[in-house]
Every structure is written in structure tokens, then in C-alpha cells.
Amino acid sequence: MTRFALMLEFDGTQFAGLQRQATAPSIQAAVEEAAFAVTGERPTLHAAGRTDAGVHALAMIAHLDIQKNIDAFRLMEALNAHLRPQPIAVLDCRVVSGDWHARFSCVGRAYEYRIANRRAPLTLDRERAWLVPQPLDETAMHEAAQALVGRHDFTTFRSVQCQSASPVKTLDCISVRRYGAHVIVETAARSFLHHQVRSMVGCLALVGMGRWPVGRVAAALEARDRQALGHNAPAHGLYFVRAVYPDEPFPPAT
Amino acid sequence: MTRFALMLEFDGTQFAGLQRQATAPSIQAAVEEAAFAVTGERPTLHAAGRTDAGVHALAMIAHLDIQKNIDAFRLMEALNAHLRPQPIAVLDCRVVSGDWHARFSCVGRAYEYRIANRRAPLTLDRERAWLVPQPLDETAMHEAAQALVGRHDFTTFRSVQCQSASPVKTLDCISVRRYGAHVIVETAARSFLHHQVRSMVGCLALVGMGRWPVGRVAAALEARDRQALGHNAPAHGLYFVRAVYPDEPFPPAT
Structure with a gap:
């Protein structure tokens, strides 16, 4: 298992917010779907903040855990390919230690x-x-x-x-x-x-x-x-x- | 007849360009239609530049001639009201002399x-x-x-x-x-x-x-x-x- 930190940019206009919701599109669901398309796994996205519907991000930090053997650059490129045409982009992606947490480590x-x-x-x-x-x-x-x-x-x-x-x-x-x-x-x-x-x-x-x-x-x-x-x-x-x-x-x- | 200079901002994405075209939406047609809605007249919009499809403007300068008695501020507000929801806005509007020309006077x-x-x-x-x-x-x-x-x-x-x-x-x-x-x-x-x-x-x-x-x-x-x-x-x-x-x-x- 490798933990990857992601830097996300998004236009929040068409989303019900960052957090997954039952019936409306969210940033979390979009990124998790892209991760599934890349890896066949169902990781959970954890983010530093939970932005509301319509709120944008220039550099939201998040993380997810992946079993598949993939390097950070290839994961970033593959996520971006699968996120299109939704207005969400992975600006950067790095391997972090397993105890680093996008939400709980954030100060x-x-x-x-x-x-x-x-x-x-x-x-x-x-x-x-x-x-x-x-x-x-x-x-x-x-x-x-x-x-x-x-x-x-x-x-x-x-x-x-x-x-x-x-x-x-x-x-x-x-x-x-x-x-x-x-x-x-x-x-x-x-x-x-x-x-x-x-x-x-x-x-x-x-x-x-x-x-x-x-x-x-x-x-x-x-x-x-x-x-x-x-x-x-x-x-x-x-x-x-x-x-x-x-x-x-x-x-x-x- | 009063000549009004307009400062226009627009998102060119959905337009075929500034200049009026037979079959596609243009900035010129949109502003002329708004002017018709405001005055009942059919003035021609003259602009400093003829931008292409997709090109944006932060401050395109243009002019049109109006017979109706209306002041510059009210004309600007009324044009903006009628331009909605199209992504074209009149940022400023001033009366200019009849021999001032948005295109030919531009240096x-x-x-x-x-x-x-x-x-x-x-x-x-x-x-x-x-x-x-x-x-x-x-x-x-x-x-x-x-x-x-x-x-x-x-x-x-x-x-x-x-x-x-x-x-x-x-x-x-x-x-x-x-x-x-x-x-x-x-x-x-x-x-x-x-x-x-x-x-x-x-x-x-x-x-x-x-x-x-x-x-x-x-x-x-x-x-x-x-x-x-x-x-x-x-x-x-x-x-x-x-x-x-x-x-x-x-x-x-x-």
C-alpha cells in the first residue's frame, strides 16, 4: 500500500461540494472514480478541507491509498486523463508516509x-x-x-x-x-x-x-x-x- | 443623434467573433440587439478591433449612434440588462463627438x-x-x-x-x-x-x-x-x- 498526496485544482461550480454525496456530483466521487479507472481499486479520498457547493480550489491537498504498483507521476497523469472533461486537475502528486494524513496532519x-x-x-x-x-x-x-x-x-x-x-x-x-x-x-x-x-x-x-x-x-x-x-x-x-x-x-x- | 463610446468586456468562447455574421452569434449582433431592445433603433456597432471566434476582451472600445434621448449611464445599465445572460458587459459608456470613431480614430x-x-x-x-x-x-x-x-x-x-x-x-x-x-x-x-x-x-x-x-x-x-x-x-x-x-x-x- 502506498499513500499518495495530491494537489487538486477545481472549478466548484458544477459540484455539490468536495465531499461525496448520495445524489449529487462531488469532487471526492470524481477523483475516486478516476482512481478506480486507473487502479481497479476503491480508495477513499481524504482532503484538508471540505469545501461547499460552488467553492473553488487552487491547491486543495488530499490523499488516497493505492495497492497497485504505480509511481506518483504516472498516477497523476492517469488521474488527469480520467478526470477529463470534468474541471478537476491534479497539479502535483507525491508519495507520503502511511501516517501522514491530508486532513488530520494539516496545521x-x-x-x-x-x-x-x-x-x-x-x-x-x-x-x-x-x-x-x-x-x-x-x-x-x-x-x-x-x-x-x-x-x-x-x-x-x-x-x-x-x-x-x-x-x-x-x-x-x-x-x-x-x-x-x-x-x-x-x-x-x-x-x-x-x-x-x-x-x-x-x-x-x-x-x-x-x-x-x-x-x-x-x-x-x-x-x-x-x-x-x-x-x-x-x-x-x-x-x-x-x-x-x-x-x-x-x-x-x- | 448622439454618439456613445462603449467599453466592452466579453468572454469570446461562445461567439463566432466580434463582427456580425450571417449564421453565427457575434458580439456585434448581441450588442446591436440589446441597443434595439433599449431604443427601438437599429444602430451599427463599430469597434476598435475585430476579434476572432474565441478571443476575449477586457476593454474593447466601440461606438454606436442613438437618436433617442438617453444619458450614457442609463444606456449602459439598460444595455447590460438586455445583454444578460450572454457573457458581454458594458463596463463604461460616454458621449463622444460625432466625428470620433472607435475604429478610425484609434491610434x-x-x-x-x-x-x-x-x-x-x-x-x-x-x-x-x-x-x-x-x-x-x-x-x-x-x-x-x-x-x-x-x-x-x-x-x-x-x-x-x-x-x-x-x-x-x-x-x-x-x-x-x-x-x-x-x-x-x-x-x-x-x-x-x-x-x-x-x-x-x-x-x-x-x-x-x-x-x-x-x-x-x-x-x-x-x-x-x-x-x-x-x-x-x-x-x-x-x-x-x-x-x-x-x-x-x-x-x-x-
């Missing part, structure tokens, strides 16, 4: 949220960014966001479906920056609650529009009450961008 | 060509970049490209369907730069021949792969012969990015 996750801040409907960015027509004050958004950094009870920013044992998480960083007509929110933590990033971004957007004063984000956090949530930003602006491991399976090229 | 055009230089199939960038799996040497590509700058007979890099009176054009600049797994070619000229950018990029890619020595691009240019062309890069990596006018209808924000 950091990072997301990016893309807002297209313009009046005109989206064309090339359709389903790839959240269109917010009202002018956003990204400086106020960044300031408001800093109240979220640190260890807090994030109940306000947590989906009612969230399965996490505790609402307490430590947010390592969150930044809001403008690049022309795009406002980008970047955030990292050891782990996130279900809908946490989208809920934080939704409230920050209200600040950016001037509908919430800067301090209301801190007040919403303090409330520890889902009713204090202003807005949950849509899934299609969210990208899973990085998973961090003590034993890094994909070290950056030197 | 400069700029294109960007996006190459995704990686083995894995494209997901989020599908139909938005040219996938080149062989590692590209962007430094050699940039060096080779410099032979194209200046006034030359570009017959080698010209489509047989090109309707330009002369194959002689002046290329103002061309650069090749790498941003991670993307290799971006940027080029500007007063005007280009049909397929010129795609033909130049196709040959530069051969240099990047090591299949052509750097000097062969200059030799291909010198040959003034379409048979000397190495490769015509696909349309879906090409973006029209800028049109320049002495009377700039869309001055940059100060």
Missing part, C-alpha cells in the same frame, strides 16, 4: 475570497467572483476585519449545519486589499468553522458598503449569536488556496 | 496572450488560456520576440484571410514574462494584421519549447512567407486589452 488552511466591485455583470469572472455593485471601502473592511483575528467563539459566523465540536477557533490573519475593480480577502487559520469565511466576508462587505459601521463586526463576534450575522457571502467567490503541514508533501521549488 | 491597440505552462489540464482557466505542457523558457521567448519590434513586412504572421491593404505594420513593443505557471505575452501596435498576435505567439512558443532557436523568429519574419510560420496559437488565450485615442473617451481616474 493550517488558507482561503481567498474574490469580490468583483463594479456595476457591470461579470463575463470572464462569472461564477468565479462575487459581484458587489456598491462601491466598497476596502480600508474600512480591513480595519473591521482585524477584530476577528485571534482566539474567539465564532458562533455568529458559523453555519447551523456546522459539525465542529467547538465554536472556538483561532484566526491567524485576515486582510482586505483592492486590486483595481477586485477586492480580495485573504485569511488563514489552523481550521475554520462551516461557512466561517463566507460569513466573515458577508459582514465585511456590509462595512465596505457603509451599511455597517466598522465596530459592528466586533459587536457581531461578541454577540456569539447567528442572528447577529449580517450576510453570508455566496460560495462562488471562495477559493481554498493552501494547506500547511509539518511534513510538507509539496515543498516549494528552490 | 493604438494592445493585446495580451495567456499561456498556462503546466502539465495538468485547465479547470478555472479553461477556454481562458492556452495550455502548453512543455516547460517554456520565457527569457528565450522574450529575446526572440524583440526581432519583431519595429516596421516590418509581417506576411509570415498574417492569415490568408487578412483584408489589410498592406502586410507592413509597425510593432511598438512585445514582452514575454512569467508569473508562476503563466507565461504572458503583451504587445502593442497602431494596428495588427489578422492572426498576427496568435502567429507571433505560436512561433515564440516553439522557441520557448526549444524546438526553434531564438534566431529563427527573425528568419521567419525575414522570409515574408506564410509557409515559414511555425504555429498559430489558439484563439482562446488571446485578450484585447486596450485601444488608444488622441481624444480619449475613457480617461483614467485621477
Whole structure:
């Protein structure tokens, strides 16, 4: 048995999410089907994060165990061949030790949220960014966001479906920056609650529009009450961008 | 009669090109239909460039003449409402003088060509970049490209369907730069021949792969012969990015 770590990129638009579901297409089912086509085996895909329907990934990290004798490069090429034409690609593939786990070994996750801040409907960015027509004050958004950094009870920013044992998480960083007509929110933590990033971004957007004063984000956090949530930003602006491991399976090229 | 300049963004994937065609969808027909829906008039759309099927635009400049009394902002909003759900958006709209012409007043055009230089199939960038799996040497590509700058007979890099009176054009600049797994070619000229950018990029890619020595691009240019062309890069990596006018209808924000 060999454990392979995979770096996955996908367009989440047409999927019901990363995790396998009984009646809807998922990233997990697609990759597992491709693995079956390559190996004749039925491995389970384990991923660093469980992204929702419509959420994209630039570098989701996952693993699966294969009995068949195959090297990492050939496995990657074969998986990509069988994944076509679905918009899922294996960007990298490495052999890892049998006790390395894409989900349980992961000590950091990072997301990016893309807002297209313009009046005109989206064309090339359709389903790839959240269109917010009202002018956003990204400086106020960044300031408001800093109240979220640190260890807090994030109940306000947590989906009612969230399965996490505790609402307490430590947010390592969150930044809001403008690049022309795009406002980008970047955030990292050891782990996130279900809908946490989208809920934080939704409230920050209200600040950016001037509908919430800067301090209301801190007040919403303090409330520890889902009713204090202003807005949950849509899934299609969210990208899973990085998973961090003590034993890094994909070290950056030197 | 009021002349309106439009800044258009579009995803060219599903269109047969910018110019109206008898039997296939075009950007021109879509915008003219939207204008008819808004005004009841049948204006003709004139654009700075005539992009091919599959080619995208981030800021194509065009104009049309309207009799109806409507201001530029309302025209833009109404056109966008009627263009949906087609992936064409009016980013900006301004009144211009009756002797300003999107095509004939244009003194400069700029294109960007996006190459995704990686083995894995494209997901989020599908139909938005040219996938080149062989590692590209962007430094050699940039060096080779410099032979194209200046006034030359570009017959080698010209489509047989090109309707330009002369194959002689002046290329103002061309650069090749790498941003991670993307290799971006940027080029500007007063005007280009049909397929010129795609033909130049196709040959530069051969240099990047090591299949052509750097000097062969200059030799291909010198040959003034379409048979000397190495490769015509696909349309879906090409973006029209800028049109320049002495009377700039869309001055940059100060």
C-alpha cells in the first residue's frame, strides 16, 4: 500500500461540494472514480478541507491509498486523463508516509475570497467572483476585519449545519486589499468553522458598503449569536488556496 | 443623434467573433440587439478591433449612434440588462463627438496572450488560456520576440484571410514574462494584421519549447512567407486589452 498526496485544482461550480454525496456530483466521487479507472481499486479520498457547493480550489491537498504498483507521476497523469472533461486537475502528486494524513496532519488552511466591485455583470469572472455593485471601502473592511483575528467563539459566523465540536477557533490573519475593480480577502487559520469565511466576508462587505459601521463586526463576534450575522457571502467567490503541514508533501521549488 | 463610446468586456468562447455574421452569434449582433431592445433603433456597432471566434476582451472600445434621448449611464445599465445572460458587459459608456470613431480614430491597440505552462489540464482557466505542457523558457521567448519590434513586412504572421491593404505594420513593443505557471505575452501596435498576435505567439512558443532557436523568429519574419510560420496559437488565450485615442473617451481616474 502506498499513500499518495495530491494537489487538486477545481472549478466548484458544477459540484455539490468536495465531499461525496448520495445524489449529487462531488469532487471526492470524481477523483475516486478516476482512481478506480486507473487502479481497479476503491480508495477513499481524504482532503484538508471540505469545501461547499460552488467553492473553488487552487491547491486543495488530499490523499488516497493505492495497492497497485504505480509511481506518483504516472498516477497523476492517469488521474488527469480520467478526470477529463470534468474541471478537476491534479497539479502535483507525491508519495507520503502511511501516517501522514491530508486532513488530520494539516496545521493550517488558507482561503481567498474574490469580490468583483463594479456595476457591470461579470463575463470572464462569472461564477468565479462575487459581484458587489456598491462601491466598497476596502480600508474600512480591513480595519473591521482585524477584530476577528485571534482566539474567539465564532458562533455568529458559523453555519447551523456546522459539525465542529467547538465554536472556538483561532484566526491567524485576515486582510482586505483592492486590486483595481477586485477586492480580495485573504485569511488563514489552523481550521475554520462551516461557512466561517463566507460569513466573515458577508459582514465585511456590509462595512465596505457603509451599511455597517466598522465596530459592528466586533459587536457581531461578541454577540456569539447567528442572528447577529449580517450576510453570508455566496460560495462562488471562495477559493481554498493552501494547506500547511509539518511534513510538507509539496515543498516549494528552490 | 448622439454618439456613445462603449467599453466592452466579453468572454469570446461562445461567439463566432466580434463582427456580425450571417449564421453565427457575434458580439456585434448581441450588442446591436440589446441597443434595439433599449431604443427601438437599429444602430451599427463599430469597434476598435475585430476579434476572432474565441478571443476575449477586457476593454474593447466601440461606438454606436442613438437618436433617442438617453444619458450614457442609463444606456449602459439598460444595455447590460438586455445583454444578460450572454457573457458581454458594458463596463463604461460616454458621449463622444460625432466625428470620433472607435475604429478610425484609434491610434493604438494592445493585446495580451495567456499561456498556462503546466502539465495538468485547465479547470478555472479553461477556454481562458492556452495550455502548453512543455516547460517554456520565457527569457528565450522574450529575446526572440524583440526581432519583431519595429516596421516590418509581417506576411509570415498574417492569415490568408487578412483584408489589410498592406502586410507592413509597425510593432511598438512585445514582452514575454512569467508569473508562476503563466507565461504572458503583451504587445502593442497602431494596428495588427489578422492572426498576427496568435502567429507571433505560436512561433515564440516553439522557441520557448526549444524546438526553434531564438534566431529563427527573425528568419521567419525575414522570409515574408506564410509557409515559414511555425504555429498559430489558439484563439482562446488571446485578450484585447486596450485601444488608444488622441481624444480619449475613457480617461483614467485621477
